[in-house]
Amino acid sequence: MPDLRVGKMVPLLEISRAWLVDPVGEREGPGEVVVRDGILEAVTWLQGAEADGIGPDGVLVLPGFLDIHVHLREPGNEDAETVASGLAAAAHGGFTTVCAMPNTTPAADEPGVFARVAGAAATSGSPVELLLHGAITVGRGGERLAALGELADAGAVGFSDDGSPVKSAIILRNALLYAGMLGLPIVEHAEDVTLTAGAEANEGLVATILGLKGWPAAAEISAVERAIAILDSVRADAPGARLHLTHLSTAGALDAVRRAKAAGLPVTCDVTPHHLGFTDEWVAGARRWAWEALDGAGTARDPWADGALVARPYATACRVNPPLRGAVDAAACLASLIDGTADAVVTDHAPHTAVDKETEFGLAAHGISGVELAFGVLLAAVAAGRLPLARAVAALTVGPAAVLGARPGRRGAARGLVEGEPADLVVVDAGDRWRVTADALASRGKNTPLLGRELPGRVLLTVAQGRLAYRDVAGDASGS
Amino acid sequence: MNASRIPTPPDVAWQQKHLLDVDVLSLAEIQLVMRTTDAMKEVLARPISKVPALRGTNVTILFYEASTRTRVSFEVAAKNLSADVVNIAASSSSVTKGESLVDTIRTVEALGADMIVMRHGTSGAPYLAAEVFSGSILNGGDGWHAHPSQALLDLYTMRAHLGDVRGKKVVILGDVLHSRVARSNVWSLTAAGADLWICGPTTILRGFDTWAGRWASGGAPGHVGFTVTSDVGAALRDADVVMALRLQRERMDAGLLPSLREYAARFGLTRERLAVAKPAALVMHPGPMNEGVEIAPDVAVLDRSVITEQVTNGVAVRMALLYLLAGGHPEAVTNA
Known part of the structure; x- marks a missing residue:
């Protein structure tokens, strides 16, 4: 399909001798797929001699990924990203559905902002589906509930004041109750801001040596425990209440969620590629993967002692x-x-933007441009034997779908390799590597510490809802 | 110069384009700075204490924080080397109009700066400046992070009285959490092999206990470990050097300490506390002092107080650093 443009229906795609992962059928192995007229016509699992020599280190065919936490910056900060550039970046990362956070300017606290964002998605021509979270409070100000019901009617899949926590415990409680009535989750950015005022880097050796104000783990742990306690207190009144804790980064917070889940609370959570793959050593100039920064006893190495500092500090x-x-x-x-x-x-x-990042460390904007690099980071963990490939794929497909509570039959809800459905898949060459450069990123945000470094796993092709979302022009899609 | 007191490896060359912190300096490079400072002290002892070593070199002193002693010290040092000196104070520059640091550095370069001595309130800012400036950056203090010329003048002053500091007990007493002086001194003193003790209330020691713990079984290559404690008596016992750090009033507002009075009572450097140190223990302070808070007025003026000597040595050390960064060789100073 040499002439096929982004947004067009895929007429015929045959991928033979690939490694398929189907998290819905909980199956992975050698196989072949055929897409005809945008429909996943056939999924064939190969057996015996036919399967010889096909492994998870070659071409992978996976369900299209779902990211329930992205910032697309439109409206208000289009220099950093637009809906169109963000969706192109998502497709390059293998994502066929993304869910945008409402911390735009103005914030998405009423349906008018939703309409504008949805309009931008429609005119972008991208087949990547854009879902939206609404704000929890008016202007994300933390004081009055936003138009939660109207936002739900307009298609919100959840509510979040992400970028900031819901400071007031009573507002958080009421939001859980009200969103529970609407059947939607509260997606909380858990941070006790009294512990993080002016904080610059994770509290510990790196922050101490670099003279950066420490950002304690307790700020996240205490906020997570508070949110869980509030959730527990509303369960009787609002059986539909659900709490989702996003970008958890500490062992303590994850332990709290583990306990809450064991106690049967309706709580879910997510982690990011950068929090599992990078460490605070990177602020000092190290660039080794997080799992390489642990010694045999499971304690963190000292990058000053073992020569791991390779880049300039304070990036x-x-x-x-x-x-x-x-x-x-x-x-x-x-x-x-x-x-x-x-x-x-x-x-x-x-x-x-470069303007917001090319500044003193303590004055720079927070955030990493990551939608194009996420699967590569996970593949590095897979290659290091730290993460089963099937878990990585599930965490990008069925896992987030379950957080949203997506019902079967709804667009993009299947997240499996299901014959007869519109093709929604990504083809990755796990055996290939690519260099992350500003030009190679479709996102306007070039703010990633991986810039200039190589990542495993080249995305060859992304097909969303039967339509072409991304095609690697240099690579070989093994199709026709 | 007493060559036997300061060992000088013959083949040491200055490798640094910038001086952003002392963490990158080997002991041999630190010794080279000491040796070059000796030569500068000789220059300062002359009737006309000026050499043409940096003639035609533009040294821009770019200070984003108010400072008198460090700024003047660098200015005197640069002028003693015959450099052309441009002073930029951030409050009177376009910084207040929102110009970014990167733009300012590019502008300063376009105006002819060969070297920039920079002070900034944000840790790490000189690293950003070094990335865009084609000349040399000399860090005159960044946030809580580093103050390399201060640490080197502190070391020079200690060596002038004690000889080699290896194994000598050096105590840094006070607010290390917010102190760039303390951090740079950790690097230089552990490189020089001193028995370094860091002492203060737990709220403003935070993080240093982690650091000391990580270095307990040997620090970074070429560095020894150090000790952190809130027990003033244990820290001062048999000390060879006691350096008190300034305590700022803002620390009370941030809830880190109950009161200046309580701090002075528990951690202030008094004659009584100093009595457990060695009889000739040096008293140091990087200034500016809060007399009666972190240091008693009668301690600051003891014979063994070398606080004003630190200021004098500061000029010589800064001359040495400017000279080395400009590509000079220590042997050539007196003939320059």
Whole structure:
């Protein structure tokens, strides 16, 4: 399909001798797929001699990914990202559905903003589906509930004041009750801001040596425990209340969620690729993966002692909220994916302009542009033997779908390789590597500490709802 | 110069384009700075204490924070080397109009700066400046992070009285959490092999206990470990050097300490506390002092107080640093 343009229906695509992963059927192995007229016509699992030589280190065919936490910056900050550039970036990352956070200017606290964002998605021509979270409070100000019911009617899949926590406990309680009535989750950015005022980097060795104000793990843990306690208190009144804790970054917070889940509370959570793959060492100039920063006893190494510092310190691409943590917390994020404490991986894709990042570390905007790099980071963990491929794929597909409570039959809800449905899949060459450069990123936000480094896993093709979303012009899609 | 007191490896070359912190300096490079400072002290002892070493070199002193002693010290140092000196104070520059640091550095470069001595309130800012400036950046203090010229003048002053500081007990007493002086001194003193003790109330020691713990079984390559405690008596016992750090009033507002009075009573450097140190223990302070808070007035003026000597040595050390960054060789100073 040499002439096929983004947005057009895929007439015929045959992928032979690939490694298929189907998280709905909970199956992976050698196989072949055929897409005809945008429909996934055939999924064939190969057996015996036919399967020889096909492994998970070659071409992968996976369901299209779902990211329930991205920032697309439109309206209000189109220099950093637009809906169109954000959806193109998502497709390049293998995502066929993304859910945008409402912290735009103005905030998406009423349906008018939704209409504008949806209009931008429609005119972009991208087949990547855009879902929307509404704000919890008016202007994300934390004081009065936003138009939750109207936003739900306009299609909101959840509510969040992300970027900030809901400071007031009573507002958080009322939001859980009201959103529960609407059948939608509250997506909470858990942070006790009294512990993080002026904070710059994860509290610990790196922040101490670099003279950066510490950002304690307790700020996240105490906010998570508060939110869980409030959830527990509303359960009787609002059986539909659901709490989703996003971008958890500490072992303590994940332990709190683990306990709450064991107690049967309706709580879910997610972790990001950067919190499980990068560490606060990166602020000092290290660039090794988090799992390489642990010694045999499971304690964090000292990058000053072992020569791991390779880049200049204070790179603002490493400034993110919550901050990059130590290797032990990063390992806890990875472990939470394996044991199911974390339901999903989200990218928290946070594009920023060069102006907002090319500044002093403590003054730089928070966030990492990550939607194009997420699967590569997970594949690095897979390649290192730290994460089963099937878990990585589930955390990008069925996991986040379950968080939203997507019902079967709804568009994009299947997240499996289901014959007869519109094709929604990504083809990745796990055996290939690519260099992350500003030009290679479709996002306007080039703010990632991976810039200039190589990542495993080249996305060859992304098909969303039977239509072409991304095609690697240099690579070979193994199709016709 | 007493060559036997300061060992000088013959083949040491200055490798640094910038001086952003002392963490990157080997002990040999630190010794080179000490040796070059000796040569500068000789220059300062002359009737006309000026050499043409940096003639034609534009040294821009760009200070984003109010400072008198460090700024003047750098200015005197640069002028003693015959450099052309431009002073920019952030409050009177376009910074207040929202110009970014990167733009300011590019502008300063376009105006002819060969070297920038920079002070900034944000940790790490000189690293950003070094990335865009084609000349050399000399960090005159950044946030809580580093103050390399201060640490080197502190070390020089200690060596002038104690000889080699290896194994000597050096105590830094006070607000280390917010102190760039303390952080740079950790690097230089652990490189020099001193028995470094850091002491203060737990709220403003925070993080240093982690650091000391990580270095307990040997620090970074070329560095020894150090000790952190809130027990003033244990810290001061048999000390060879006691350096008090300034305590700022803002620390009370942030809820880190109950009161200046309580701090002075528990952690202030008094004659009584100093009595457990060695009889000739040096008293140091990077200034500016809060007399009666972190240091008693009668301690600051003891014979063994070297606080004003630190200021004098500061000029010589800064001359040495400017000279080395400009590509000079220590042997050539007196003939320059």
